[in-house]
Amino acid sequence: MMSTQLIALSLIAICITTLSLACQVRQHTEGESFVCVCNEAYCDSINTEPNSLPDHLTIFQTDKSSHRFAKSLIHVSDLIYDSNQLADVRVKINTTDRKQKIIGFGGAFTDAAGINLNKLPDSLADKLIEDYFGPNGLQYTVSRVVMASSDFSDRPYSYDDVENDFELKNFSLTHDDHQYKIKYIKKAFNWTSQLKLFASPWSSPKWLKTNGEINGLGILKGDPGSIYWKTYANYFVKFFQAYEALGIDFWGLTPGNEPSVGFIPFLKLPSLGFSGAMMAEFIKRDLGPALKAAGYDKNKLKLMVLDDNIPYLMNFVWPILSDPEVNQYVSGVAYHWYAQSMHEALTQFHSMYPEYFILSSEACEGFRANEKALTIGNWTRAENVVADVIEGLNNWSSGWVDWNLVLDETGGPNWLQNAADAFIFINNTSPEYYKQPMFYAFGHFSKFIQPGSIRLGHTIIEGEVDANIKMTTFLSPSNDLIFTFLNRNQKPIELSISGFVDKPFTFTFGPRSITTIIKPLK
Ligand SMILES: *[C@@H]1O[C@H](CO)[C@@H](O)[C@H](O)[C@H]1NC(C)=O
Numbered sequence: 093m094m095s096t097q098l099i100a101l102s103l104i105a106i107c108i109t110t111l112s113l114a115c116q117v118r119q120h121t122e123g124e125s126f127v128c129v130c131n132e133a134y135c136d137s138i139n140t141e142p143n144s145l146p147d148h149l150t151i152f153q154t155d156k157s158s159h160r161f162a163k164s165l166i167h168v169s170d171l172i173y174d175s176n177q178l179a180d181v182r183v184k185i186n187t188t189d190r191k192q193k194i195i196g197f198g199g200a201f202t203d204a205a206g207i208n209l210n211k212l213p214d215s216l217a218d219k220l221i222e223d224y225f226g227p228n229g230l231q232y233t234v235s236r237v238v239m240a241s242s243d244f245s246d247r248p249y250s251y252d253d254v255e256n257d258f259e260l261k262n263f264s265l266t267h268d269d270h271q272y273k274i275k276y277i278k279k280a281f282n283w284t285s286q287l288k289l290f291a292s293p294w295s296s297p298k299w300l301k302t303n304g305e306i307n308g309l310g311i312l313k314g315d316p317g318s319i320y321w322k323t324y325a326n327y328f329v330k331f332f333q334a335y336e337a338l339g340i341d342f343w344g345l346t347p348g349n350e351p352s353v354g355f356i357p358f359l360k361l362p363s364l365g366f367s368g369a370m371m372a373e374f375i376k377r378d379l380g381p382a383l384k385a386a387g388y389d390k391n392k393l394k395l396m397v398l399d400d401n402i403p404y405l406m407n408f409v410w411p412i413l414s415d416p417e418v419n420q421y422v423s424g425v426a427y428h429w430y431a432q433s434m435h436e437a438l439t440q441f442h443s444m445y446p447e448y449f450i451l452s453s454e455a456c457e458g459f460r461a462n463e464k465a466l467t468i469g470n471w472t473r474a475e476n477v478v479a480d481v482i483e484g485l486n487n488w489s490s491g492w493v494d495w496n497l498v499l500d501e502t503g504g505p506n507w508l509q510n511a512a513d514a515f516i517f518i519n520n521t522s523p524e525y526y527k528q529p530m531f532y533a534f535g536h537f538s539k540f541i542q543p544g545s546i547r548l549g550h551t552i553i554e555g556e557v558d559a560n561i562k563m564t565t566f567l568s569p570s571n572d573l574i575f576t577f578l579n580r581n582q583k584p585i586e587l588s589i590s591g592f593v594d595k596p597f598t599f600t601f602g603p604r605s606i607t608t609i610i611k612p613l614k
Pocket residue numbers: 186187188189190549
């Protein structure tokens with residue numbers, strides 16, 4: 093329902109030039125949309141500064157057909173209200189209804205990411221890090237660091253593979269840390285000194301495990317408080333000390349990636365099984381006291397539990413958060429997206445445990461068994477990411493952390509052939525990398541909804557909001573009102589928005605698009 097008034101509105105919007113460098117478009121025949129090519133000769137950049145101007149709406153739009161952060165301005169006096177109320181949806185924003193505070197957005201330093209970065213010429217690897225962490229990139233503020241190996245490594249290993257070394261005399265970081273992670277973490281810190289790192293192990297050393305392997309069905313040997321559990325707790329302390337000695341401080345940790353996997357037969361992923369009750373004992377008797385004694389208490393290091401799919405959340409956290417001897421060590425919960433669209437449990441969690449924050453600690457596309465892992469220029473996947481981020485935020489999540497920062501054309505390397513998609517992938521044979529639609533779509537969150545932003549309440553007053561429409565609203569620390577809208581429909585969607593400027597106005601969002609509207613709060 094595009095009224096003539098609205099056509100006029102889109103003509104008033106002034107397209108403005110910024111210092112951004114345009115996307116070097118490559119459209120592959122199999123791609124739904126295009127990728128942006130970066131090589132030594134050219135790479136696009138996203139300069140959005142200033143994000144807002146007084147008396148104007150600043151609009152950034154990314155879509156399937158042609159735009160990547162296309163910027164336009166509309167003077168508030170040029171806004172039109174569709175008084176015939178023909179808008180598809182009417183929404184009201186309540187700027188005094190303040191909800192959760194944002195921790196941040198980012199991606200993960202994995203061995204696979206470092207292996208791919210190392211294949212690029214140095215200047216191009218630096219460019220890639222800038223694309224994620226620099227002011228003209230996605231401005232990431234949180235990153236996960238894998239402790240030792242995950243499946244996205246070239247082999248299984250731990251920091252101490254010497255059998256029964258209970259004193260951890262042989263603990264040491266490996267060449268993987270130095271060549272694949274630390275090198276690039278330091279470059280990231282160069283762009284953003286406020287970067288919050290959190291660490292997650294996939295498995296303990298194999299000699300501490302019932303199955304004697306890094307992967308497959310297994311839990312820690314012995315009982316809570318025994319030498320096996322104590323040694324594993326000390327292993328964490330050694331890790332943080334080793335990184336600290338190299339000048340890298342962490343902000344947080346999860347005690348284990350996807351602890352449910354250690355109980356699933358035949359899955360063969362690296363893992364260490366913990367039920368919620370086992371995790372409660374580990375934190376209470378071993379990990380919590382060990383970290384505290386080494387100076388890594390709650391004020392220094394945020395311990396997040398779960399680090400697994402949402403359906404496990406409520407049962408897993410109960411034994412941990414209901415016991416004051418355990419919860420004294422815990423700051424938040426971390427969740428994964430692989431169960432998809434279960435975010436209501438986050439709201440349930442928040443209402444029961446409002447003092448703990450919620451963070452999405454891992455997500456990636458290309459994980460479904462019947463689909464190709466890495467697909468080029470896939471717009472549907474960009475929409476899936478945006479939908480998940482918005483549903484999470486609207487259900488009290490404080491941020492979202494992507495999986496591997498960069499993979500290769502096959503979605504690897506992964507020593508278990510458990511390939512995936514990534515926001516950026518490199519060309520295996522020539523010095524080039526590609527920024528997928530997901531990269532830009534996710535940037536609509538990481539660039540604007542900076543740490544400290546506060547979510548605002550919004551209400552749908554009229555119209556149908558189906559799964560093809562998602563929206564969220566924030567107030568940034570610099571006092572900008574931010575409205576983010578996803579339209580998955582093939583047709584434009586007309587929205588009437590009140591509470592954003594001092595009068596209601598109507599805006600048309602293009603088909604298959606993600607849009608951010610920003611305006612300084614009066
Ligand atoms: C806006 O939110 C505040 C705080 O939650 C609430 O007190 C107020 O009633 C809301 N206003 C409207 C118009 O809903």
